[in-house]
Amino acid sequence: MKKLNSTLAYYEKHATAYAARDFLGTFGEYRELFIARVKEEFSKKRTPENLKSENPIPPEHQVPPENQVLAKPKILELGSGSGRDAQYFLTHGFDVTLVDGSAELAKIAKERTGQDVLVMDFADLDFEAEFSGEFEGIWAAASLLHVPSDQLPGVLQSVERGLQRNGVFVASFKESDHDWVDDLGRYFCAMTESHLAELVVNSGLELVSIEKGEGQGSDGRPTVWLWVVARKN
Template sequence: MANRDPDDTLAFYRHNAAAYAARERQPPTARLAAFIGRLPPGAAVLDLGCGGGHDSLVLLEQGFDVTACDGSAELAAEAQTRIGRTVEVVRFQEIDWHDRFDGIWAEASLLHVPRAELGDVLARVLRALKPGGFLQASFKAGDKEGHDRFGRYFNYPSEPWLRACFEQAGWSEFAISKADGGGYDGEPTRWLHVAANRAD
């Protein structure tokens, strides 16, 4: 498994986009509500790695100016059908927005960024926020990168490693919490949830 390419992740979503997007999935109510509670009315929000668009739909229903994007063209098409507006196809390494968003929602998405590239991607995410803007992101905890039984790549960070990665990318204000849960693979999962702010 260790020799598989991170691009196997995009191959999985390419071949399984319809089933993945159509699955029974409830948005993470408490975290999403906390995220929404920090946003001003009509805020510009990026749903980064939006998957099937479930969370984008909630954000749109709350009246926010939502930009939804995903690295998989096939998943983006599924999300576009769900939310009724254009979903951009953008890989994490291509993020090039500057001072654009009040909030960035990255639910179970940045966990697919190769470890060697995560620092650069986190710096890009930081630049995409307006001063005072904030990021909510989640990662599957672990101690080394690898793949799940579907062939999807995960960076599986430990809390200290992830903290160092955020610091090296230029983030000075962030907190990491832990929670047990599950995922698409049905396996018990320890999650690392990051709430990070771009300094004013």
């Protein structure tokens, strides 16, 4: 993702103040939904029947149970910000990869979570090779809404490539029929329910649901949020 300069500049300049705000209660319902869906799909892959179908390890090469490291669902957070959501996911037993465009927020997130943060545009992630089919879930709360409208289809196609089969994608956008820049200098892409549904389907993902709800943005202004849940077939 190539954020507009004014958007990234805002988060770089106000990273400390932004991170200090208590957003813990925000998006809680959808965090829990994401966690539940990812764990459900992950557990299906760990059933005895599915494990038997994998290449068996000869007994002499097997690791004793007391030395085994329990597998964790791997998820990607696009737009990790201060690390609030990543910290929550870590406490629920996930292996989390964090990505954000702001170097200043990445520093705060690393201090908060102990995890390294990839500082880059979303479009620069190597979904063709390094991250192809890597993740059980991809979480993008209030982050992809900063992607320019003409670049969003490509980013969503990358999301599809990054997910494992039956992987879960959850993201949120602000409803609007036009692109705009808010009073803080942040760019937002145009998004309606029908447009979001079209983008998801065209990316190759299966649309599970789109829910609309009233709330507010980090600027305190009333906002109509669009939450999308999708999966990879």
